[in-house]
Amino acid sequence: MSQLNPKSEELVRAGRAALRPTDADRERVFQALQPRLGGNLEPQGIEPLSTAPAKASLTIGKLTAALVGMSVAGAAVYVMLQSKLPPANPAANGAVTLEAIPQEAVDPTPGTAPSALPPGPPSNEKRAPAAPRSADSLAKEIAMLSQASADLHAGRPAAALTVLDEHQRKFPHGELVQERTSGRIQALCALGRMTEAQAELARLTRTSPNSPHLARARKACGSGATQKE
Amino acid sequence: MAAAAVNTDKANPEGGDESASSASASGEVLPFAAIYRQYFDFVWSSVRRLGVSPASMDDVVQEVFIVIHARLHTLQHAETLRSWIYGVTRRTVSGYHRARRVKDASAVALAVEPSVQQLPRTPFDLVEQNDQVKLLFSLLEELEEPKREVFSMVELDDLTVPEIAEILEIPLNTAYSRLRAARQAFEEALARHSARSVRGR
Numbered sequence: 001m002s003q004l005n006p007k008s009e010e011l012v013r014a015g016r017a018a019l020r021p022t023d024a025d026r027e028r029v030f031q032a033l034q035p036r037l038g039g040n041l042e043p044q045g046i047e048p049l050s051t052a053p054a055k056a057s058l059t060i061g062k063l064t065a066a067l068v069g070m071s072v073a074g075a076a077v078y079v080m081l082q083s084k085l086p087p088a089n090p091a092a093n094g095a096v097t098l099e100a101i102p103q104e105a106v107d108p109t110p111g112t113a114p115s116a117l118p119p120g121p122p123s124n125e126k127r128a129p130a131a132p133r134s135a136d137s138l139a140k141e142i143a144m145l146s147q148a149s150a151d152l153h154a155g156r157p158a159a160a161l162t163v164l165d166e167h168q169r170k171f172p173h174g175e176l177v178q179e180r181t182s183g184r185i186q187a188l189c190a191l192g193r194m195t196e197a198q199a200e201l202a203r204l205t206r207t208s209p210n211s212p213h214l215a216r217a218r219k220a221c222g223s224g225a226t227q228k229e
Numbered sequence: 230m231a232a233a234a235v236n237t238d239k240a241n242p243e244g245g246d247e248s249a250s251s252a253s254a255s256g257e258v259l260p261f262a263a264i265y266r267q268y269f270d271f272v273w274s275s276v277r278r279l280g281v282s283p284a285s286m287d288d289v290v291q292e293v294f295i296v297i298h299a300r301l302h303t304l305q306h307a308e309t310l311r312s313w314i315y316g317v318t319r320r321t322v323s324g325y326h327r328a329r330r331v332k333d334a335s336a337v338a339l340a341v342e343p344s345v346q347q348l349p350r351t352p353f354d355l356v357e358q359n360d361q362v363k364l365l366f367s368l369l370e371e372l373e374e375p376k377r378e379v380f381s382m383v384e385l386d387d388l389t390v391p392e393i394a395e396i397l398e399i400p401l402n403t404a405y406s407r408l409r410a411a412r413q414a415f416e417e418a419l420a421r422h423s424a425r426s427v428r429g430r
Contacts, residue, residue, distance in 0.1 A: 011365040012385065021270055025273060030265065030269075
């Protein structure tokens with residue numbers, strides 16, 4: 001294997017030095033990470049989702065489940081978009097294109113392959129009489145839920161909740177109600193608002209008992225939410 | 230890519246299978262706190278090199294370690310820890326770039342969103358203080374993506390060729406030949422730059 005010449009090595013060394021963190025970076029991130037991990041930096045501190053009681057603090061298990069769930073929701077959004085958006089010439093009407101939203105756009109969690117998503121079974125949820133929906137309104141729904149997903153992913157459940165509330169105001173009978181509800185449950189759990197989360201979960205269970213989002217929303221909140229349904 | 234580095238990922242995509250925690254239970258894998266200490270620099274440098282803006286560095290690096298913390302129990306082979314961490318890092322950064330694209334673009338503007346190739350892949354745009362660093366990343370920009378990736382992973386991220394082969398899921402020989410070609414291309418790019426500098430004087 002050939003090696004680099006001295007001039008190249010010098011450049012590489014400079015690059016490495018520029019990328020290196022400072023002690024302050026290390027300490028700052030550590031301090032920020034502590035509360036996000038519930039103050040417990042040992043992996044044994046993670047409570048198994050199947051036995052974790054519902055509680056106010058955000059455990060890493062909940063956060064992870066939330067991320068996975070929202071990733072799934074995002075991928076589902078993509079799948080829905082594929083099936084619902086009419087073919088359009090974006091250059092002509094400015095409509096969103098399928099290619100514009102990559103399938104993994106909200107799938108940063110390793111091992112969560114959108115292609116492995118089960119197709120959503122028929123929902124029992126009753127929706128308002130469907131007015132003709134434009135691709136534009138669906139695209140706006142997608143953009144909002146993607147934003148909420150990104151906020152959840154970045155550990156900003158309050159911001160995610162704000163976006164989801166806005167979605168509810170703008171699209172009370174939108175195409176992506178299940179995804180919104182699932183995201184809302186996860187955000188509420190992340191904020192420790194378990195009573196509200198359980199109420200939402202119960203509603204989702206009632207309106208969409210076969211929803212693929214249901215199990216993930218339950219997981220995001222731990223088994224406590226499930227048991228109290 | 231991380232799914233390839235962690236054998237249990239595909240079988241356990243949500244990481245909720247406690248039976249997969251044998252590696253940590255047996256003590257083969259370092260405790261998380263030790264991993265943080267040992268791999269922070271590696272993660273930080275990789276995240277930065279993969280084009281995350283300075284303003285987002287803390288958030289993205291935290292996210293990487295949160296995923297590591299949550300999924301460490303799925304790691305079966307301690308010897309693949311570094312490539313596994315790199316896989317987590319790579320995916321997290323990829324998610325960051327995608328989220329940024331979604332955030333930055335309006336629903337309509339998504340139709341004309343910039344391609345991946347146009348997104349910042351390096352901190353070049355953000356590093357103004359060092360001519361050598363600017364030159365390094367400008368030379369890297371001249372390489373084809375597969376070569377740039379392998380070159381950067383070896384020379385900047387300090388990964389071994391076998392680790393790269395595992396992360397990229399390519400044969401070991403391919404990884405070696407790609408690195409050889411990448412180094413040659415880098416040297417040629419540097420030679421061209423030097424020639425231009427001489428002519429410009």
